[in-house]
Amino acid sequence: MAKIPAKKFLSMVVIITSVTLFLYIIWRAMFYAPSDEVPLPETALAQTAGMAAGASSPAKLTIPKIKLDAKVLPVGITKKGNMATPGNFSDVGWYKYGKTPGEIGSAVIAGHVDNGLALPAVFFNLKNMTKGDDIYLTDQNNKTMHFVVTKTEVYDFDSNAEEVFTDESGRLLKLITCTGVWLKQYRTHDKRLVVSAELAES
Amino acid sequence: MKTKIFSLTLCLVIFATAGLGMGIPAQAATFPDGCASGIGYSATTGSPCNGTSNAAVGNLPGCTTPLGYSSTSGVPCSGTSTALAFLAGCTSLIGYSSITGEACNGTGIATLPLGGIPNVPGLPTTGDGGKVLDNAMILVVSGLLAVLGTMLFAKEKSNLS
Numbered sequence: 001m002a003k004i005p006a007k008k009f010l011s012m013v014v015i016i017t018s019v020t021l022f023l024y025i026i027w028r029a030m031f032y033a034p035s036d037e038v039p040l041p042e043t044a045l046a047q048t049a050g051m052a053a054g055a056s057s058p059a060k061l062t063i064p065k066i067k068l069d070a071k072v073l074p075v076g077i078t079k080k081g082n083m084a085t086p087g088n089f090s091d092v093g094w095y096k097y098g099k100t101p102g103e104i105g106s107a108v109i110a111g112h113v114d115n116g117l118a119l120p121a122v123f124f125n126l127k128n129m130t131k132g133d134d135i136y137l138t139d140q141n142n143k144t145m146h147f148v149v150t151k152t153e154v155y156d157f158d159s160n161a162e163e164v165f166t167d168e169s170g171r172l173l174k175l176i177t178c179t180g181v182w183l184k185q186y187r188t189h190d191k192r193l194v195v196s197a198e199l200a201e202s
Numbered sequence: 203m204k205t206k207i208f209s210l211t212l213c214l215v216i217f218a219t220a221g222l223g224m225g226i227p228a229q230a231a232t233f234p235d236g237c238a239s240g241i242g243y244s245a246t247t248g249s250p251c252n253g254t255s256n257a258a259v260g261n262l263p264g265c266t267t268p269l270g271y272s273s274t275s276g277v278p279c280s281g282t283s284t285a286l287a288f289l290a291g292c293t294s295l296i297g298y299s300s301i302t303g304e305a306c307n308g309t310g311i312a313t314l315p316l317g318g319i320p321n322v323p324g325l326p327t328t329g330d331g332g333k334v335l336d337n338a339m340i341l342v343v344s345g346l347l348a349v350l351g352t353m354l355f356a357k358e359k360s361n362l363s
């Protein structure tokens with residue numbers, strides 16, 4: 001068997017490693033969003049609001065105005081006690097320890113605004129939503145609920161936005177994404193956009 | 203000699219960049235299905251988690267959890283040759299393993315996030331766009347390394363022929 005000279009071998013290692021690294025970083029920046037979710041036992045669900053009888057968790061979010069059709073994944077909390085997010089940039093996350101869409105109270109769904117290469121993610125166009133826009137949410141039983149946007153608000157990233165999760169003034173849906181400028185120190189955007197909608201029919 | 207130094211520098215840079223980009227995990231040990239460490243039996247198959255016919259039961263001498271090293275013998279407390287920073291299925295000491303449901307702190311009682319599960323969580327982190335400079339830097343460095351590696355390869359090839 002022919003022996004490969006050391007320098008030639010070394011250069012091959014450099015090429016293979018750097019190309020692998022290049023592709024890995026592109027994949028990671030575009031498709032991997034660290035969710036930082038803390039695994040908790042299923043009994044944790046019963047400790048909090050839980051799911052009302054007959055309610056089914058959401059499966060698909062559709063917003064015609066911004067051409068959004070996304071899968072909804074259940075998410076919990078991070079070790080810092082914040083709502084977690086999906087591990088990718090194309091799905092949205094429903095806060096499973098809160099309200100189920102269609103119940104009295106606020107069901108909360110979050111999605112990313114951009115990925116690690118600053119390219120648009122699932123909620124990039126959420127900023128274009130205005131009062132009166134339609135949102136459709138389909139649950140695991142294939143039942144579709146129609147929500148209508150009532151208002152949009154902007155919060156500081158570290159604000160105590162209790163009302164986002166606790167507002168019980170109707171059958172509400174809250175969509176959250178990042179906005180504002182990037183804070184290098186905290187590695188996050190400085191604001192959160194919250195789009196509130198109310199159930200119109202189901 | 204110059205080429206040798208150049209090659210070695212290239213290697214050092216590439217591995218440093220790779221480490222930076224990938225965030226090398228604290229543990230590399232893998233365990234059978236249904237095991238969070240090498241101690242005890244699989245939660246799914248019932249087989250010993252250490253891969254032998256005799257399961258290690260309970261903590262090893264000098265260990266209070268399967269994490270870290272024994273204070274008496276210095277061997278890994280995990281029951282295998284690799285010490286664990288976190289149990290498999292855990293990303294921190296908080297909560298429960300997503301594989302076995304064991305407490306991630308290695309004891310019988312799990313540590314929950316401060317104050318337990320909050321009724322009102324904080325707002326989520328929903329964007330990664332600010333990391334674009336870091337990612338672009340790694341992409342440029344790895345791209346340059348690929349080009350330099352190719353040049354070195356071509357040079358060596360022409361020297362040999």
